[in-house]
Amino acid sequence: MKTTARIMVPIILVLAISLLLQGHNLPGGGFIAGVLTTVAFALVYVAYGLDYLDAGVLGRDVEPGRGIFEHRSVTAFRRTFILGLAIAVASGLGALAFDEPFLSQTFVIVESIPIYHEIEVASALAFDLGVYCVVVGVLLTILSVVGAE
Amino acid sequence: MTDQLVAAPMLVVLTTIVALLGLRRWPRVQRSASVGGGLAYALAVGAVAWSVVLAPDAPGAAAYQVGGWVAPFGVTLVVDALSAFMLAIAAAVGLSAAVFSVLYVDRANQRVFYHVLFHCLLLGVTGAFLTGDLFNLFVWFEVMLLASYVFVAFYGGPEHTAAGFRYLVLNVVGSALLLLSVGGLYAVTGTLNMADVSRRMAAPGAYGVDPAPAVGLAALALVTFGLKAGLVPFQFWVPGAYRSAPLPVTAMLAGVTKKVGMYAIVRVYFTVFGGATVGPSIAGVAGSSPLSFLAPVLLAMGIASILVGGVGAVVRDTIEETLAYSSVAQIGFVAVPVGLAAAAPPGSLRRLGLAAALVYALHHALAKPLLFLATAAIRSATGTNRLADLGGLGGRAPVLSACFFLASLSLVGIPPLTGFFGKFLVFDAAARRFATAPGPLGAIVLIALLAGAVLTILYTTRIWTASFWGERTPAVEDAGVDPRQTAVLAALALAIVGVGIWFDPVFEFAGAAADAALDREGYVDLVAPTGGEDA
DSSP: OHHHHHHHHHHHHHHHHHHHHHTTTSSOOHHHHHHHHHHHHHHHHHHHOTTHIIIIISOOOOOTTSOGGGOHHHHHHHHHHHHHHHHHHHHHHHHHHTTOOTTOOOEEEEEEETTTEEEEEETHHHHHHHHHHHHHHHHHHHHHHHHHO | OOOGGGGHHHHHHHHHHHHHHHTTTOHHHHHHHHHHHHHHHHHHHHHHIIIIIISTTOOSEEEEEGGGOOTTTSOEEEEEHHHHHHHHHHHHHHHHHHHHHHHHSOHHHHHTTHHHHHHHHHHHHHHHHHBOBHHHHHHHHHHHHHHHHHHHTTTOOHHHHHHHHHHHHHHHHHHHHHHHHHHHHHHHHSOOBHHHHHHHHHSHHHHTOOOTHHHHHHHHHHHHHHHHHTOTTSOTHHHHHHHHSOHHHHHHIIIIIHHHHHHHHHIIIIIISTTOOOSSOOTTOSSSSHHHHHHHHHHHHHHHHHHHHHHHHHTOSBHHHHHHHHHHHHHHHHHHHHHHHHHSOTTHHHHHHHHHHHHHHHHHHHHHHHHHHHHHHHHHHHSOOBGGGOOOHHHHSHHHHHHHHHHHHHHHTOTTSHHHHHHHHHHHHHHHHHHHSOSHHHHHHHHHHHHHHHHHHHHHHHHHHHHTSSSOOHHHHTOOOOHHHHHHHHHHHHHHHHHHHTHHHHHHHHHHHHHHHHOHHHHHHHHOOSTTSOO
């Protein structure tokens, strides 16, 4: 189990990021990338236990007696969710500043970049990033709270 | 350039939600932000209603293509007089309930996402009133429901969990039916935009659409809308849910989310299916359109609601249960004129029916939240809502009692209060219907309305004599009424009196809303669901 997690987690995370970045033109997007990221975290939780993220990866002390809602990672997940919602709403409101309807999107193609040659920067990416943060934050909060029961 | 104002109410609530989430650490600031958000919402609704509908040079209606995607491909928001009227109701109830929540719900409970969820509820309501897209309507219903699920189970006791679970299961089934209906309509017409569906249903030959399934699909949607509105036979969730939710939220549920169900019936049947004719007539129904099918069903549901709710309200032993049954009965008074309008041929009677329903909805949205909030004030003063434990409140808390009395009178229908005009118009519509088409149906409607009115007098009198008159009970003797709560009640009571005295502009607004609901071609032209081909 731990071996599988060790191999799979980086692959899943890279795939999630690629889905997030291509989401506005190809299959993918913030939601599915967020779900995949959560899957990677779930794998870590299943293989190593709930406290591993705090104690093993980040090197923090975990106080055993406290409730799951005071867990520092859960607080961070909730912050991710709020941040994501703020990003998504702000990206929609941004269009209003340019006198366009709510949620209007546009894109810019940046030319002559080494290796990539050209990159399409879409404003939809900001919204997708917001969705991604919301999904990751909410699903991980649910996962760790329900997992702790 | 689109008129950004159309989306303003929705954007205000969205921003409020994000701000409230960000302010969780500072409860005091969060509470003021919640009230501020309610105030900003009311201002935004006022600005929209004024600039789109009420101002002398107003266009009367406005469409907003979200994200710049033209109809029918994108989601369209539409403000016409009907939407503006309903938004005004939502704003009045939302603001007073938001203020009252801060004063009533205890501080620890306010910290667990109470205000965030309250504004989510408001967001769902706003979206449902604004949207011009059938699937989007379903989405806003879900937003509204998700917030209300949490509120019904908010206090977490066994009876709250039971009520919450019942409410959840019932509404999940209802949502599935609505989704089936929306999916079916998409399969039949090939579009989800309301204006586009309306256009295609009116001229089925030109678009290769077979309109026959629309009656059944619309009936599926009617079940869900009736469930939201709490009409008999879908009323059984109402008392449990209203008893369990925090009382300011109950005021919101009774005042606004029920009206969303009625609004959806009017919008979908009159605006979207108004022009449709179905080939063969339906068994046992005169006429051959979804409307002629709606008329007997909605009349039966409305009459049954009036009687079941009224009889149920007479025998309850707490104030809020009586009020919960009463709101089943009152929504029947809104459904009956809509049914009469559906039965009437296009013309003045149909318009009168819809206007009567809207005025009654406005009256109920002012009086019932006031009653629920007054109940909340009584509970925070005395600690109980059981009629048996109350008595003599009239002398102990005169202003609170006066507000309760006023709302009860409005419910009964005493001039010059708003309720009088609501009842008067409903009876007017029923009487005219009886005069133009004498027969057993018209007589039954009139008798049921009369019986409902008598039952209303009975149960309001019963609450009044049991809890406001008589000997003071120990609970009442020790009561300490919060003057700030009373101030909110007094503001709502003044609104009831004010709308009653200056009724003429309100009636014109309701008439414009009824016209907007019936003006199918105008709605289609406004949204212009041609994909920009010949705009």
